[in-house]
Every structure is written in structure tokens, then in C-alpha cells.
Amino acid sequence: MTKRMLISGGRVVTAVDDVQADVLVEDGIVVAIGRDLDALAGDAERHDARGLIVLPGGVDVHTHLDYDTGSAHTCDTFESGGKAAAFGGTTTIVDYAHQHRGESPLHALEDWMKRAASATVDVGAHMILTDAAGAMMADARTLIRNEGVTSLKVFTAYPRSLMLDDGAVFRALRAAGAEGGMVCVHAENGAAIEILIEEAVAAGRTSPKYHALTRPASMEGEATSRVIRLAELAESPVYIVHVSAADAVEAVVEARDRAIPVFAETCPHYLFLTDAAYEAESFAEGAKVIMTPPLRGKEHQNALWRGLASHDLQVVATDHCPFCASEATLGRRHSKATEVQSFDVVPNGAPGLETRLPLLFDAAVAKGRLSLNRMVDITATAPAKLFGLFPRKGTIAVGSDADLVLLDPAGRSRVSAAGHHSRIDYSLFEGFELAGAIRKVFLRGRLIVDGAEWHGRAGMGTYLKRGPSGAVRL
Ligand code: DUC
Ligand code: ZN
Ligand code: ZN
Numbered sequence: 001m002t003k004r005m006l007i008s009g010g011r012v013v014t015a016v017d018d019v020q021a022d023v024l025v026e027d028g029i030v031v032a033i034g035r036d037l038d039a040l041a042g043d044a045e046r047h048d049a050r051g052l053i054v055l056p057g058g059v060d061v062h063t064h065l066d067y068d069t070g071s072a073h074t075c076d077t078f079e080s081g082g083k084a085a086a087f088g089g090t091t092t093i094v095d096y097a098h099q100h101r102g103e104s105p106l107h108a109l110e111d112w113m114k115r116a117a118s119a120t121v122d123v124g125a126h127m128i129l130t131d132a133a134g135a136m137m138a139d140a141r142t143l144i145r146n147e148g149v150t151s152l153k154v155f156t157a158y159p160r161s162l163m164l165d166d167g168a169v170f171r172a173l174r175a176a177g178a179e180g181g182m183v184c185v186h187a188e189n190g191a192a193i194e195i196l197i198e199e200a201v202a203a204g205r206t207s208p209k210y211h212a213l214t215r216p217a218s219m220e221g222e223a224t225s226r227v228i229r230l231a232e233l234a235e236s237p238v239y240i241v242h243v244s245a246a247d248a249v250e251a252v253v254e255a256r257d258r259a260i261p262v263f264a265e266t267c268p269h270y271l272f273l274t275d276a277a278y279e280a281e282s283f284a285e286g287a288k289v290i291m292t293p294p295l296r297g298k299e300h301q302n303a304l305w306r307g308l309a310s311h312d313l314q315v316v317a318t319d320h321c322p323f324c325a326s327e328a329t330l331g332r333r334h335s336k337a338t339e340v341q342s343f344d345v346v347p348n349g350a351p352g353l354e355t356r357l358p359l360l361f362d363a364a365v366a367k368g369r370l371s372l373n374r375m376v377d378i379t380a381t382a383p384a385k386l387f388g389l390f391p392r393k394g395t396i397a398v399g400s401d402a403d404l405v406l407l408d409p410a411g412r413s414r415v416s417a418a419g420h421h422s423r424i425d426y427s428l429f430e431g432f433e434l435a436g437a438i439r440k441v442f443l444r445g446r447l448i449v450d451g452a453e454w455h456g457r458a459g460m461g462t463y464l465k466r467g468p469s470g471a472v473r474l
Pocket of ligand 2: 293
């Protein structure tokens with residue numbers, strides 16, 4: 001029997017539209033958007049959205065759930081992370097699976113699938129490549145062609161663990177370009193940074209602020225330009241993850257002005273915090289903001305906001321890579337607590353899944369930094385388009401999945417880790433007072449968040465076999 005659901009009287013906002021309309025859903029798919037759809041709705045489950053904004057569910061294309069770094073393990077599972085995402089208005093996640101050296105990327109995907117089986121929102125995977133030898137690249141091509149994993153990730157940082165040399169990066173770019181995929185790049189000059197870290201530690205400069213001082217913006221800019229040149233030669237689209245520095249924005253702008261298919265993402269922590277956070281009183285407090293790239297000064301932050309407004313940057317994703325501040329919460333492996341108090345051994349990463357949309361609604365719309373349409377674009381539509389999920393995800397249209405968020409523009413919320421749904425024990429944005437409040441969230445037409453109530457369940461998220469990545473021009 002057909003299951004119908006009607007959301008009536010809301011202000012329906014997509015990346016391009018802003019209309020007063022009802023949304024009729026059948027079996028999880030939007031079937032009509034228009035005025036006075038009540039007569040068509042029959043016995044539908046009804047939700048009154050008068051006074052509310054109806055948004056497409058958010059698409060977060062940068063998370064690390066249930067992820068083992070070797071020395072630490074992120075503290076959110078696909079169940080808890082998905083729940084946190086949903087309460088923050090995100091209904092689709094594209095998470096990073098990880099190929100270890102000597103391991104086939106196909107095997108790495110199988111391993112990721114087991115962990116992702118508990119997902120509470122819909123999930124897709126990118127594949128981190130740490131071994132780009134010939135046989136591995138053949139399997140990476142199979143991933144793109146057959147498994148819907150149409151984006152690979154490479155690091156030009158972390159020489160002792162994740163970094164690929166320029167030749168390997170070039171091989172990955174060529175393979176992706178040939179198969180309809182795209183390479184996501186963590187762009188920093190790992191070799192130079194490694195020397196700065198060694199010197200700082202040897203001199204006893206080990207407090208959290210040296211995390212930032214040993215990873216200069218210029219080295220993010222250098223690696224970003226280098227990788228873009230390699231992508232041009234490989235004739236492949238490229239996506240720069242977690243851009244934090246004006247230097248990297250400049251490299252992206254330069255290439256995009258030449259019509260090169262380069263795309264870039266930034267993250268809420270770079271938009272709302274600065275490197276002043278490294279001056280925290282205790283080591284543990286400073287360790288909370290040890291993420292890579294580091295937080296930077298106001299001039300970099302301004303460049304990121306300008307980039308979003310001018311479409312030079314296309315996406316805001318969270319890079320949710322959560323480790324608890326205290327080992328008392330979930331044990332040492334899920335935390336930033338370390339044997340010695342030195343910035344270079346603290347697990348890199350920070351939480352953010354639950355706060356992305358609330359922060360951006362407040363800043364973008366209530367404080368006038370971006371239009372509401374642009375907010376939807378950078379948090380849902382553009383990431384869905386870039387990573388082969390559009391128009392199933394990322395918009396409200398006839399035929400799209402009914403992933404919907406009802407947001408009350410007159411409501412208010414206060415960020416607090418204690419009230420969040422992630423297993424993390426801190427928020428980078430603790431105490432922020434925000435305009436807007438999420439009232440309801442639907443995943444494929446099913447109500448999963450109703451005020452403070454959770455109606456989702458582990459395993460209800462589906463695996464998203466994605467179409468080509470980087471195939472659009474944004
Ligand atoms: N890069 C990421 O994308 N996530 C966590 C740590 C890092 O360096
Ligand atoms: Zn990274
Ligand atoms: Zn990341």
C-alpha cells in the first residue's frame with residue numbers, strides 16, 4: 001500500500017527556489033510540490049509547516065565515523081554519528097573509507113560496509129588511498145566503475161603514514177579522471193611541515209599553538225597549487241578538502257579563472273573560530289582544536305567567507321573526526337588524551353556534524369553573510385551534485401528522496417555538548433546562541449527527528465551507490 005505524507009504551508013527553499021508550497025510524498029519520494037495539495041493527500045500523515053522553512057536534508061561529504069587511525073579511534077559510530085547528523089539537519093553522509101598499505105581498496109570497502117551497516121542516515125563512501133601501486137589502482141578503478149565509490153582521497157601530508165608522493169597522486173588523478181571519478185586532496189606540504197614539527201619538538205615547543213605554527217598557510221597554498229597542476233596534466237577534476245588558508249583559496253581561484261575543474265570545501269571551524277583558540281589555558285583545552293589544517297587568523301577566515309559568497313568555494317562540510325577531550329568518557333583510544341603532552345601526538349580532528357546547518361543558518365541568514373539559497377547550495381545541493389547524488393539528494397524536487405528539514409526561523413538554539421547526540425564530550429562552539437531551530441527531520445519520508453525525540457533506528461540508513469563525481473561545472 002502506498003504510504004503518503006504531506007507537509008503543508010511551509011516556505012520551501014532549495015538552492016534556487018523560495019516558494020510557499022505543500023510537499024506531497026509517496027513511499028519516501030517527493031511526488032508533488034504546489035499549492036493546496038490536501039485534496040490529493042487522502043489518508044496521508046500530515047505535518048503543519050506554517051511559519052517554518054522546508055529545506056532539503058543536508059549532505060555532509062566529509063566525515064570519519066568509526067574510524068581507526070592506528071593509535072586512536074573516532075568516538076562516533078555510524079549509529080551515533082548519523083543521529084547527531086540528523087538532529088543537525090543532515091540526512092546524507094559521504095564518509096571516508098581507508099585503504100591501508102598493501103590492502104586492496106575493494107577489501108577496504110568491504111570492511112567499511114560492515115561498520116556502516118548501523119547507519120541511521122543514508123551513507124556513501126570515498127576511498128582514502130595510501131598505496132597507489134599498479135594492482136591497487138586497478139582495484140580503485142573497479143571501485144569507481146562498479147561500486148559507486150566515485151571519489152578517491154589522497155594526502156600530500158603525514159609523510160610517516162598517509163602521504164603519497166607526486167607520482168602516486170598523479171596516478172590516482174589519472175585513474176579517477178579516466179573512470180568518471182574525482183580525487184579529494186588533503187593539500188599541505190608534508191615534507192616541509194615534518195621538519196618544522198621535528199624542530200619544534202626538539203626545542204621543547206610542544207604546546208597546542210605549535211600545531212598551528214608548524215603548519216603554515218603557505219604550505220597549504222603550495223600543495224594546493226601543485227595538486228591542481230597535476231590534475232590539469234591528468235585531465236581530472238580535483239576537490240580540495242578542508243581549505244583553511246587564503247593561500248589555498250588563491251590557488252583555487254587562479255585555476256577556476258582558467259576554467260579548470262577544481263572544486264573546494266571549507267569547514268565550519270575555519271569559518272567560526274580563529275587560531276586564538278590555541279592560546280587556551282590548559283593543554284587539554286588547546287588539544288580540542290588540534291585539527292589539520294589548523295585554525296588560522298581572521299584574514300584567512302575572511303577569505304573563506306568571500307570564497308563562499310563568490311562561488312570560488314562550493315561546499316561546507318564538517319570533517320567530523322571526533323575524539324573525546326577526556327579519556328574518562330569512552331576510554332583513551334577514543335580520546336585526545338596522550339602519554340606525553342606534546343601537540344604532535346594528539347589525534348588530529350574535531351567534531352561538527354550536529355552544528356553545521358544551525359551555525360550556517362545563524363551566520364548566513366540571520367546575520368546576512370549569505371542568502372538562504374546559497375546556504376542550501378553549499379550544505380546540500382553542490383555536494384550532492386559534485387559527488388554523484390543529485391537530484392536524488394540535495395534538493396526538493398519531484399522524484400527526489402523526501403529528505404526534509406523543518407526549520408523554525410523564529411526559534412533559537414544554544415550549542416551545548418551535553419544536549420548533543422554525538423558521543424563526543426565537547427563542542428567547539430559551546431555556548432554559541434543561534435537564531436533558528438530545527439523542529440522536524442525526515443529521511444526518505446520517515447520522521448526521524450521530532451523536536452527532542454528520536455524516531456530513527458540503527459540500520460535504517462541505506463548505502464548510496466553514487467554516480468560520477470566531478471562531472472558538473474559549479
Ligand atoms: N584530515 C582530515 O581530513 N581529517 C582528519 C585529519 C586530517 O588531517
Ligand atoms: Zn585532511
Ligand atoms: Zn577529514
